[in-house]
Amino acid sequence: MDKEGYSIIGTRQPLVDGLLKASGAARFTADLTLPGMLIGKMLGSIYPHARILNIDTRKALALRGVKAVVTGADIPGEKYGFLRSRRDETGLTRKARYIGDPIAAVAAVDEETALEALDLIKVEYEELPAVFDPEEAMKEGAPLVHEEYERNIVAYRGCDFGDVAAGFRESEHIREDRFCSQAISHGHLEPRATLADYDGSGRLTLWTSTQSPFYVRRDLSLVLNLPESKIHVIKPYVGSGFGGKVELSSHQVAASLLTIRTGRPVQISLTREEEISTTRVRAPMIIHVKTGVKKDGSLMAQYLKCLADGGAYASSSVLLMFSPGLTAMIPYRLPNFKYDGYMVYTNKAVSGPMRGHGANQPRFAIESQLDMIAEDLGMDPAELRLKNATQAGDTSISGLVFNSCELSKAIKESTKHAGWDKKRGQKNSNRGIGIACSGFNSGARIGGHTASACYIHVNEDGGVTVLTGSSDIGQGSDSVIAQMAAEELGLSVSDITVLSGDTWTTPIDPGTFSSRVTFYAGNATLIAAREVKKQLAQTATKMLEANEDDLVFRDKKVFVKGSPEHFIPFGELVKTAEAIGHGRVIMGYGQWAPTNTQFPDRQTRYGNISGAYSFATQVAEVEVDPETGQVKVLRMTVGDDCGQVINLSGAEGQVEGSAAMGIGHALMEHILFGDNGQIMNPSYLDYRIPTAKDLNECVLIEVGSPDPIGPYGAKEIAEGLLISTVPAILNAIYDAVGVRITELPATPEKILEALERKKGEKRR
Amino acid sequence: MKKMVELNINGEIFEIEVEPHRTLLEVLREDLGLMGAKEGCGLGACGACTVLVNGAPVLSCLSLAVEVQKKSITTIEGLTKDGQPHPIQLAFVNHFAMQCGFCTPGMILSTKALLDRNPKPSREEIKEALGGNLCRCTGYKKIIEAVESLVEK
Numbered sequence: 001m002d003k004e005g006y007s008i009i010g011t012r013q014p015l016v017d018g019l020l021k022a023s024g025a026a027r028f029t030a031d032l033t034l035p036g037m038l039i040g041k042m043l044g045s046i047y048p049h050a051r052i053l054n055i056d057t058r059k060a061l062a063l064r065g066v067k068a069v070v071t072g073a074d075i076p077g078e079k080y081g082f083l084r085s086r087r088d089e090t091g092l093t094r095k096a097r098y099i100g101d102p103i104a105a106v107a108a109v110d111e112e113t114a115l116e117a118l119d120l121i122k123v124e125y126e127e128l129p130a131v132f133d134p135e136e137a138m139k140e141g142a143p144l145v146h147e148e149y150e151r152n153i154v155a156y157r158g159c160d161f162g163d164v165a166a167g168f169r170e171s172e173h174i175r176e177d178r179f180c181s182q183a184i185s186h187g188h189l190e191p192r193a194t195l196a197d198y199d200g201s202g203r204l205t206l207w208t209s210t211q212s213p214f215y216v217r218r219d220l221s222l223v224l225n226l227p228e229s230k231i232h233v234i235k236p237y238v239g240s241g242f243g244g245k246v247e248l249s250s251h252q253v254a255a256s257l258l259t260i261r262t263g264r265p266v267q268i269s270l271t272r273e274e275e276i277s278t279t280r281v282r283a284p285m286i287i288h289v290k291t292g293v294k295k296d297g298s299l300m301a302q303y304l305k306c307l308a309d310g311g312a313y314a315s316s317s318v319l320l321m322f323s324p325g326l327t328a329m330i331p332y333r334l335p336n337f338k339y340d341g342y343m344v345y346t347n348k349a350v351s352g353p354m355r356g357h358g359a360n361q362p363r364f365a366i367e368s369q370l371d372m373i374a375e376d377l378g379m380d381p382a383e384l385r386l387k388n389a390t391q392a393g394d395t396s397i398s399g400l401v402f403n404s405c406e407l408s409k410a411i412k413e414s415t416k417h418a419g420w421d422k423k424r425g426q427k428n429s430n431r432g433i434g435i436a437c438s439g440f441n442s443g444a445r446i447g448g449h450t451a452s453a454c455y456i457h458v459n460e461d462g463g464v465t466v467l468t469g470s471s472d473i474g475q476g477s478d479s480v481i482a483q484m485a486a487e488e489l490g491l492s493v494s495d496i497t498v499l500s501g502d503t504w505t506t507p508i509d510p511g512t513f514s515s516r517v518t519f520y521a522g523n524a525t526l527i528a529a530r531e532v533k534k535q536l537a538q539t540a541t542k543m544l545e546a547n548e549d550d551l552v553f554r555d556k557k558v559f560v561k562g563s564p565e566h567f568i569p570f571g572e573l574v575k576t577a578e579a580i581g582h583g584r585v586i587m588g589y590g591q592w593a594p595t596n597t598q599f600p601d602r603q604t605r606y607g608n609i610s611g612a613y614s615f616a617t618q619v620a621e622v623e624v625d626p627e628t629g630q631v632k633v634l635r636m637t638v639g640d641d642c643g644q645v646i647n648l649s650g651a652e653g654q655v656e657g658s659a660a661m662g663i664g665h666a667l668m669e670h671i672l673f674g675d676n677g678q679i680m681n682p683s684y685l686d687y688r689i690p691t692a693k694d695l696n697e698c699v700l701i702e703v704g705s706p707d708p709i710g711p712y713g714a715k716e717i718a719e720g721l722l723i724s725t726v727p728a729i730l731n732a733i734y735d736a737v738g739v740r741i742t743e744l745p746a747t748p749e750k751i752l753e754a755l756e757r758k759k760g761e762k763r764r
Numbered sequence: 765m766k767k768m769v770e771l772n773i774n775g776e777i778f779e780i781e782v783e784p785h786r787t788l789l790e791v792l793r794e795d796l797g798l799m800g801a802k803e804g805c806g807l808g809a810c811g812a813c814t815v816l817v818n819g820a821p822v823l824s825c826l827s828l829a830v831e832v833q834k835k836s837i838t839t840i841e842g843l844t845k846d847g848q849p850h851p852i853q854l855a856f857v858n859h860f861a862m863q864c865g866f867c868t869p870g871m872i873l874s875t876k877a878l879l880d881r882n883p884k885p886s887r888e889e890i891k892e893a894l895g896g897n898l899c900r901c902t903g904y905k906k907i908i909e910a911v912e913s914l915v916e917k
Contacts (some may be wrong), residue, residue: 015860015863021865022856022872024868026865028804032803054870189804189864189899189900441809475863683807683809685807690904691904693895694909755863
């Protein structure tokens with residue numbers, strides 16, 4: 001039992017489906033088969049920008065074993081898109097906008113036949129001039145990727161709080177710097193896959209690797225012109241997504257069209273090459289940041305300008321561009337802040353949501369610059385953070401309300417634990433230590449529907465089934481929800497079965513993104529569990545002759561406070577309660593969305609968009625090899641405020657996973673675009689993600705205190721952490737060898753080049 | 765032109781007809797219903813397809829079914845005996861050494877190959893042995909801790 005008196009919350013719990021995964025029995029989408037199943041394959045455009053004049057499918061259809069070929073001409077419905085305001089995709093397109101843009105799909109009896117059929121499809125293209133650089137794309141006269149968008153600007157978001165001009169005038173030191181963040185692939189180990197089955201009665205079922213079955217359903221309904229209630233989307237085990245699998249994907253559209261056409265189940269699995277080059281990437285961004293401070297380090301004003309390369313379709317554009325402005329306001333007290341963010345279409349792979357969703361790139365810029373400012377002022381970078389750290393009870397000038405915040409504690413504890421004072425500024429050691437801070441929203445209310453709900457069924461043996469629309473894609477939300485239900489009902493985690501992500505049986509839910517699941521679905525689960533207790537209490541109070549307030553649900557028993565020996569076993573209570581009178585069914589229902597949030601004002605963008613914010617400080621220790629430029633990350637020490645930790649192992653797992661992902665973003669990962677916008681390294685051989693040899697020490701120090709709004713006081717943890725990893729590492733590199741890399745990734749070549757330049761400057 | 769092959773998988777003999785160019789991964793998944801080995805990249809770069817052939821870790825997406833005849837093949841399904849999970853599987857579960865679980869079968873088999881040939885690996889040796897199994901979720905730390913818990917004292 002921990003200090004809050006919990007038996008399960010805050011402890012280490014193995015995943016509820018751990019054994020299933022360890023035994024290889026967990027079924028992912030590509031593991032599923034149905035009788036008569038066909039294999040589907042996609043055909044992508046060979047040009048970066050071209051009208052599809054004609055697609056001759058006759059030879060392909062004539063090949064033995066080929067059952068159907070579909071193209072953009074077969075789309076019965078309308079355009080779809082993550083945002084209602086930016087629907088610009090049809091899955092299979094009639095105008096190709098990047099190399100690999102899907103234009104046709106084939107279903108055949110096996111993979112080989114399907115691949116052969118792709119080669120037999122004759123496409124007549126009308127090549128169009130293309131544009132690949134976002135700054136070029138914004139110029140007058142640049143080719144338009146989508147005709148309706150002037151100068152290819154798909155999204156602009158900006159805000160202007162306080163008086164930035166005055167803030168700069170009153171500043172005693174100002175810096176203006178430019179940074180670049182590169183395109184990244186999500187790298188989830190499971191390639192996207194879909195098994196689609198149209199049963200001839202008008203009902204379409206999809207088993208698909210997704211973070212949001214309900215978004216898939218919504219957009220499929222639009223593009224197929226089928227009612228949502230006739231579309232059943234089921235999420236099997238999913239091999240992670242990191243934001244890449246939130247939206248409807250071309251292959252889901254293609255598989256649906258093919259099953260409807262053939263009347264047979266159709267499975268499409270993407271290859272890794274298709275995964276990297278024809279789905280989504282993290283938006284490449286150019287960031288300009290101008291910051292003004294007083295000599296004592298107090299932040300006076302900040303102007304942030306971001307230019308994001310959006311690629312060929314909108315995806316989450318507007319939301320992504322909202323994020324830099326939003327998240328810049330979280331970690332520090334900023335009295336004046338202005339932001340301009342543009343996302344521009346180019347004829348390249350599409351930029352979409354990825355863990356952090358537009359917060360990571362500006363955070364890298366801002367935190368790097370804060371270190372540069374600290375150096376200019378002769379101030380310790382940790383002191384500079386501490387000086388400006390947000391405090392609990394603050395409201396930012398943009399209206400964000402911080403009910404709980406332990407950032408100062410995170411800074412102090414992480415630096416102390418890492419030995420900051422001793423390790424900082426060691427000359428001639430090639431070792432360095434760096435710091436960065438960040439904050440993130442626990443879910444966000446930017447527009448549209450974002451509530452979660454939960455049903456709880458109870459069985460007479462005391463076992464409980466929890467149904468939630470939120471999707472466990474490996475982050476462990478099913479386990480967290482099981483823990484919360486168990487704690488509330490006084491059962492053990494093994495008594496709880498969680499079913500998630502099925503559009504016919506689980507309540508509607510936006511899905512897994514924006515780090516909302518623990519916060520929203522957790523609260524919905526608590527409400528449902530309390531409902532169950534209330535219903536059972538009606539019977540228990542009579543059986544125990546007690547008041548409802550004196551009942552305790554613990555250890556699978558129900559008893560009166562102070563008399564645990566006079567108990568009713570939970571299962572027996574359920575049985576009795578359901579048999580009473582005319583008979584009844586004990587069932588809990590809960591729904592939840594935060595009530596302390598508002599949509600941001602349409603003009604000013606003012607508003608508290610999240611119920612609670614997490615905070616983190618990361619301290620990175622690195623060793624740079626001056627001969628090779630290689631960087632070894634020796635240790636990440638993370639001070640984290642996620643409120644109340646629900647599962648300690650889960651929390652650590654998120655810290656360690658985000659440390660590895662951050663190392664990739666900081667040092668090694670880079671999607672390389674060729675002259676034609678083609679991705680030149682679409683394989684794990686040429687696009688390197690960290691291996692077991694790349695992560696050394698990683699320590700989590702939890703400093704949070706329970707948040708008033710979060711379930712059991714919990715806030716988000718998984719997404720916010722990644723944001724400060726990259727700048728902590730880059731700042732550590734500067735401390736180690738005195739080179740400041742402003743264009744990610746900090747490859748060995750760049751570091752060597754910078755070291756050479758530094759030597760050259762020294763000589764002069 | 766299909767060939768008759770005899771494959772010894774998890775102690776069971778399978779006689780099937782396969783085309784010579786089919787990979788072991790394809791045959792396991794499509795012909796034998798053994799879905800534990802996964803395709804993560806198709807090129808042998810991620811390790812999700814790892815199986816053991818005569819005790820050594822092998823990338824089944826790069827192996828031909830016809831070339832592993834007369835060899836003893838172990839897949840993840842072969843680790844559970846009589847409904848009892850293997851100690852490596854239990855260690856992974858108890859140390860929270862997986863999140864999404866997609867890389868897990870390959871990771872566990874690479875671990876088995878390591879511990880079978882070296883029951884007392886150092887941390888560096890563990891990292892080296894698992895260096896060919898990519899994981900995007902965990903950051904590897906808990907995987908390494910799970911393996912270390914199995915190292916003979």
